[in-house]
Amino acid sequence: MVDFSFTEEQDYFRKMLKGFAKEELLPNYTKWDREGITPKHLWRKLGELGVNGLRIPVEYGGSGADCVTTGIAAEEIGRGDFNLTYAVMLNGLIGEIITNHADEHLKKEWLPEIASGNKILGIAITEPEAGTDAGGIRSTAVRDGDSYVLNGEKSGISVAVSADAFIVFAKTEPRKGNRGISAFIVPSDLPGVEGKGYEDMGNIPIGRGSVYLNEVKVPADHLIGLEDKGFSQVMNGFDLSRLLIGLQCAGAALQSLDETIEHVKNRRSFGKPLATYQGVSFPLVTHYTKLDMLKWQAYRGLWLRDQGMEHSKESASVKWLGPLYSQEAIHECLLLNGHYAYTKEMPLEQRLRDVIGLEIGDGTAQANQMVIAKHLIGKEYRSYEPQVPAKSTNGQNYEGGYQYGID
Incomplete structure (x- = not known):
């Protein structure tokens, strides 16, 4: 059933x-x-x-x-x-x-x-030289008695200037690549931790920026999971965040469509409501249909996760298309609302700026397409992508599953 x-x-x-x-x-x-x-x-x-x-x-x-x-x-x-x-x-x-x-x-x-x-906690993986290839991070964590000493720079971090702590990923064994990465809870008030915000196009209230780690002493018991295993232990979590991002973007876009539908029903041109013109109604129908299909793909992915079943392909498709479909819909709504929508008196211009940011964060379109390609093509494609074993929520290996980091 x-x-x-x-x-x-x-x-x-x-x-x-x-x-x-x-x-x-x-x-x-x-x-x-x-x-x-x-x-x-x-x-x-x-x-x-x-x-x-x-x-x-x-x-x-x-x-x-x-x-x-x-x-x-x-x-x-x-x-x-x-x-x-x-x-x-x-x-x-x-x-x-x-x-x-x-x-x-x-x-x-x-x-x-x-x-x-x-x-408020943030996730600190991305670095200036390590975005989609999150396994290429250069931040280090060196054991020193009952502490680890962290050094490095994290970039493009959400809540960089407002977080009370970060989950920081750093190399504890540089020679092991992805397998030498560990995760730590790092309070933002520790000496040597500094957050510096960006002047971003959108997502302003999130306080995105860089987090600098300069000889930060973190208690050894702040290690999350096993040393050198942090990357593979948590990467499956991004399958969840990518599905949520798709719905986050869809929510903003659907609200924009609802507002625009009311506008075109009430605004008249040449004696008729704008909504009666196919050049107005058909684009709205197109965007609504695409977003509705996206939503159900997202909920299907979340249901699969709840069942402990493979869902990386679904997650990647939602993350790829969610921000894309949503920014296209919001852009259309902005145009249909006319020149006032181009001002800051209406929320449409901000939604457009905000949604575009998530075409980058949590994996670019290309990175997510590579995940899907691996599932469609199989092992022949595997040698062309970062080799990071993915774990399901119950700790089992996905069949041939691999994951990417975030930008």
Whole structure:
């Protein structure tokens, strides 16, 4: 039997978040961009609603929700405030990493704080010379008694200037390539940690930037999982974040379509509503159809993850096409709304800027197409891509599975 319906609990959760996004998030979406502020009070509000802790177990202050429910949150929050959806996407990924691989004392210290929204954590993998090829990172972590000393530069890091801590990936055994990378929880207030923001085109409230590590002493018990195994242990988490990104982008685009449909129904030209012209209605239909298909591919990928089944191909397709379809739809909406939409009086121009950023982050279109090609073509293609064994959520190897890092 094939069942495409949500449960009663999921439907209730969706309706609750839809109302919250419309009433509390959407009216202030452009405010944080204009003021250059990360609205931490709203991260805490999302914590009260259970959004931050969806992928965190109940015993650590989360709700232990499934991946499909997490996707619902990404879509609905994306409708109200695209940038606040990072509370779903980042926390979903980080919650899984800490829950599945960190020692108990780290779980007790960090998971309740993440779930409540009191603490914001970032992922620090990408470097100036290592984006899609995340295994090529040069940051180092050298054991020194009961500590590790970290040195290096991380670039393009979300929440670089607002995070309370980062999950930092660094080489503990440089000769082993991907297998010599370890992961650490690094509080941002440790001596030697410095975040410097970028003047980005979009995603302003996220505070993207570089994180510099200069002789940072991190307690040895802040190591996540096994030494030299951090890369392979957590890379599967990006299959989740890529699916959530697709829904995050789709939410922003679908909100734009809804607003534009109301505009073209009410705006008249040559005596008729704009909506009666095929040159207006057909593009809206086209974008809605593409986004609707994308959504169901994303939810299918999340369902597969919930079942512990292979879903890297689905995740890669959603990450590739989600930001692409969404920015195309938002761009069309901007044009259909006319010259006022090109001003900062309307949210369309900001949504366009924000969504474009995720055509880069978490894997470029080309990187995701390479993942799909490997699944379609098989082992013959494997020698042309980075060889990083991927793990399923239950720790089993995917058949011939490999993963990429993020930009």
